[in-house]
Amino acid sequence: MGSPRRRRTLGALLAASTAVAMIAPAVPASAAASNTWSDKSAPLATPWTSQVSPTNALPDYPRPQLARPSVAKPEWQSLNGLWEYQPSDGYTKPTFGQKLSGQILVPYPAESALSGVMEHSDFMLYRRTVTVPSSFRTGDQRVRLNFGAVNYAATVWVNGTRLVEHTGAYEAFGVDITDALRKSGKQEIVVGVASPVDSEDIPVGKQRLDPDGIFYTAASGIWQSVWLEPVARTSLDAFTATPNTDLKSFTVSAAVNGPTKNAKISVKAYAGKKRVGSVSGKASSQLKLKIKKPRLWSPEDPFLYTFKVTLKRGKSTDKVESYAGLRTIGLELVNGKQRIVLNGKPTFLLATLDQGYWPDGIYTAPTDEALKFDIQKTKDLGFNTIRKHIKVEPARWYYWADKLGMLVWQDQPALPTGRNDRLSSSDKANLRSETSRMVDQLKGVTSIIGWVPFNEGWGQWSVEAAADLGDQVKKQDPTRLVDSRSGSNCCDTPGDPGNGDVIDYHQYQGPALPAPDAKRASIDGEHGGLTLSVPGHLWPSASINPYGAVKDAAELNDKYVANNDDLRDLGAKNGLSGGVYTQITDVEGEQNGFFTYDRQVLKVDEARIRASNLSVIDAGSEPAPAPPAGAPGLGGVGHWTLDEGQGTTAADTAGANPLTLRNGATWVEGPTADAKTALHLTGEQFADTAKTVVPTRGTNFSVSAWVRLDSADGAFQTVVSEDGDTNSAFFLQYSGADQRWAFSFVGARALATDLGKPKTGQWYHLVGVRDTTASTLTIYVDGKAAGTTSVLATPDVATGVLAVGRGKFGGNPVDYLNGSVDDVKVFDRALSASEVADLEGAGAQ
Template identity: 50%
Template sequence: NLNGSWQFAAAEEGEKPPVGKDLKEKILVPYPVESQLSGIERHEDRMWYRRTFTVPENWRIGDGKRLNLNFGAVDWQSEVYVNGRKVTEHKGGYDKFTADVTEALKPGRTQELIVGVYDPTDADNGANPPVGKQRLDPSGIWYTPSSGIWQTVWLEPVAADHADSLKITPDVANKQVTVETRGVRDGVPVTATAYEGKKKVAELSGRTGKPLKLKITDPRLWSPDDPFLYDLRVRVGSDRVTGYFGMRSIAVEKVNGTPRTILNGKPVFLMATLDQGFWPDGLHTAPSDEALAYDLKMHKEMGFNSVRKHIKVEPDRWFYWADKLGLLVWQDMPSMEAGRTPDTAARAQYEREMKQMIDEHASSPSIVMWVTFNEGWGQYDIGRVAEQAKAWDPTRLVNNMSGLNLGADGGTGDIMDEHGYPSPAIPPRPDGRRALVAGEYGGLGLAVPGHAWSVQQSYVDVDPATYTDDYIAKLGEVRSLVCKGNNGAVYTQITDVEGELNGLLTYDRKVVKPDVKRVKAAHEALIRDASQPTVPGCTTS
């Protein structure tokens, strides 16, 4: 693990990497350069990171083994040098990348690693990268940027033939799971073994280049009520990979003439919060794994069965916790800047980053929906982009635009999604094919003294004495829309963020605003009733 203290310096366009030169500042990786935890706490468009490392002798690099250098995420464009040799470059602020650095190693113990980063955020310089909520001038619903290395950096010894990832696809209808090894040449012997606890339930061997289809005779289905995960072990030549999978299906089907979201063959109402994944001390990077898990655990404690990850992509550990705890994830593609029309290059980059997001997280059972655009932000070719996402991953739902009220509907995807504040709303003109959801609503604002930023924004202010009552009243409005075909709702939001006060938790996560037991009971009752084939209290025509 190469997290920790690195040397740091601001950079200018066209500068050569500072090979062999000490940099004057220190930064704590993997916290964004603007964050308090980084130790820098300012924005730089261009920057250098530098450190040295040693390769353990018992890894025997060069003796049939290679050395990979892995980055969880760097925002936004990066160049990587080992001992002055450029080993890779990458564009994309939310996806991982790897460099084989074996040939760049030099004799002796100490190796030099330099990373150059360029992140214009929302500066109008033609780049227009996917930025989500980041802004150089944050205020209101826009937040402080998260530039530079913001996820873990690590070294890994690997066999010459090795899997760099697995794509695991459950097929509940046929009681099987497909395992594909990626990043390895065709023809290498491969064996996949599935376990239910310590019990082996399936095993199959073959050769890379052709997926393995393991029969799961009596599958235990993954759901929010029972988030059961099978263990998986894969041998690829001399390489060993461990992982897990969940057996679950998701679809939109008509039930009594109404398009419904269907989990494992049964209707399910998706009750979520808007989860933006910002932290007061680490911005995009949670201060610890316990902190990363905490927000998701609070979702479960308050009775939510879903979470909308709003225009940010989290590290793998976040998805692990969602998989393990049992939450249905709506995963947004981080949007380009609102109000700017993306050019051809920006559109191509947007779609490259979207494909990376889908490919990297395709094996998480928790993800049930890809959201390709949010409202009118950086939006283009809505119908085509949704169809492309569906082609990349036909096993999940596609929401072509969360917030139909702010743009023309592309007519594609599986979901029609309306935003309403503070009261929930559903699309007024359903097409009879796609399932309806209230993709954002609520925004009840409550400032907790000592736990709120000085600049404050909310959709509606609430009296502390009536906060829980007001929240449950809005939930009653969600319930009334179920009879009109509503399949899900996303409350804004799980935590306060910077100047926004509409969180169920304060930004520092030290205060939970509502009565948790009452809210949980209300959510569970709504999910139970709204997930019935015939919803109680609704009349059919």
């Protein structure tokens, strides 16, 4: 589906309000007015909006990892600034030598206020004339025209000669324009662009032609820097320094433009001004560069080595300067659980979700200082990681992440949502290709420690597709982590691909607390989303998406810290390797940032949030706490024989927490002669204690009961549970969705899968065991283990009553038992398999 429009797009063109308390300003009060250089009014002005002008459009050198000949003195000519511009029909070949009808400020996307256009077009033309400096054309030098990124398909003409066609919104590309240049005078550059956005099945991230909720304004056309540079006939197209596992050396490699036969490369490494290593060899080889007295890169010490690289072939000489940090990332078995380790040390990756959107520039930050701002503020708030969410940033963003010391999960921009069943083989192949090109382009970035090919199944046509793409990425880059599917527990095409380095769940508000397995670490890939709107700083006409609303800044701070306490105590201390909070700034209809979308207001107390975040990171490197021993024997800390046979209360023979029968619960004959009576429940009948009986936060516990069902259909039925603030802390239950016995947390369920559907009218002995050391929930049926699932913990901690015959979900009583229950016990420790067998063998009492 959608193929007729695609032929035209890619074929024809290439051929042719809530009160806020305690809010502190994040930026100086002299923030910019909303009018831009063109008098287009930005819907929201950032502090940098007014700094942008036709003579000051992102003037910084755009590629710090391949500066020619050096970062301090690069030879280049910026083509950022005013270009002629007009929409086109996508068919008609440009008329060269003629002015276009309008103008646009490059490199801001056409939909942005900073571009001066502020409109979307499916097809557009850019034109500029430029004088190439004579110094660029001396000797055998060649002139290259470089584009940071163009959304989506671009055709480039120079003086009427078509030189390159490129597709992909997130990839840098360039072309040698030397042979198309006139001997002197003005040179004409024309760029034709097709930008179908989500009208085609192409990687678009969160861009939408009709933005709403969690999807945002499109960013079409040229949206990253454009520049000219002189290069040698044989020149470096890329240079990569990959840290080796010995943490004493790099493997260096190069990609070369032009003739390569007999080309040789030499690399000198510097720590500041001191040379600490060198290597030379064939340009096509991978070379090992040893470092004297190595200094490792980390968020605490983001030290970067400088590389001076010379490529020679005959009389041709090309010199560039690059950099990289010496660090490794991987997995290691720590205290029996797979953990993420940075430089061989367990490191909790505490991240914000970072969308990379701006109210004035949309996909393009107004200035380099603005680009740096989000990363610096993330670090100031105490985070050590950013999840760059389904967008690829300009090279300077990664430079700042490298330089400031911020670890990065890098997402692949997603295909449009809701079309998984209609994707063609070419759509799938294109996604694989663009993913490969992204990894290739960013493989030298020190701060990137992991790749995320799919998010929540968006554009994922099968569970196997995530496994396949994850394997592709891991084969391409075995030095980094691969999270094949972020949010494998939710959304589109749910399911664990079973491969990669990471198990990743999403839970709002969360946190999600998946357990590592034998081969993979586990992380919370998204949680939080606490929403606070700030009047005067809202994106106009956006539908607010308040999926975690709070009433004021005080509540935002309190809830964030409480959420972090769960992440620390239930997650980081027990083997979780990371968490991703949504998010660093508001974006259009989402008001769940620490900062407003315009970066004018910080909604939280920075010092308090920082202290909380640092406590989570610190906990990730500490040994897991040992659970309390609990009461010995099989007496339990609560025991209700339910032998009263009359009245409205049932005694606790092991403690002091009698059950009160509710809503007309009655008595029936028990399962054995010794168990004289049992409790019978129908409809909304249940029994409960007056207070919490067994603690569940970060500790072991077990619960047992005899139960007989009167019906076994698609409805859930809870035998025993204990109330949390919103949901039950655990459920010993009949799972109607699976039609099996289960022991469950919200989001995790140990199922007695192989036993089949329970029979009505038959008594069963159920035991649920929570073991924090093993990170498991286990369901036993009639004395035998029947199912286990792995889970670190649940943020649904017992704070209320123990209930027999119902559960709690979403703040409401649910899942009433339709049947009989007898001999309920709870234990403040994890029973062993032999103890469960003994308990069942003793029968109901």
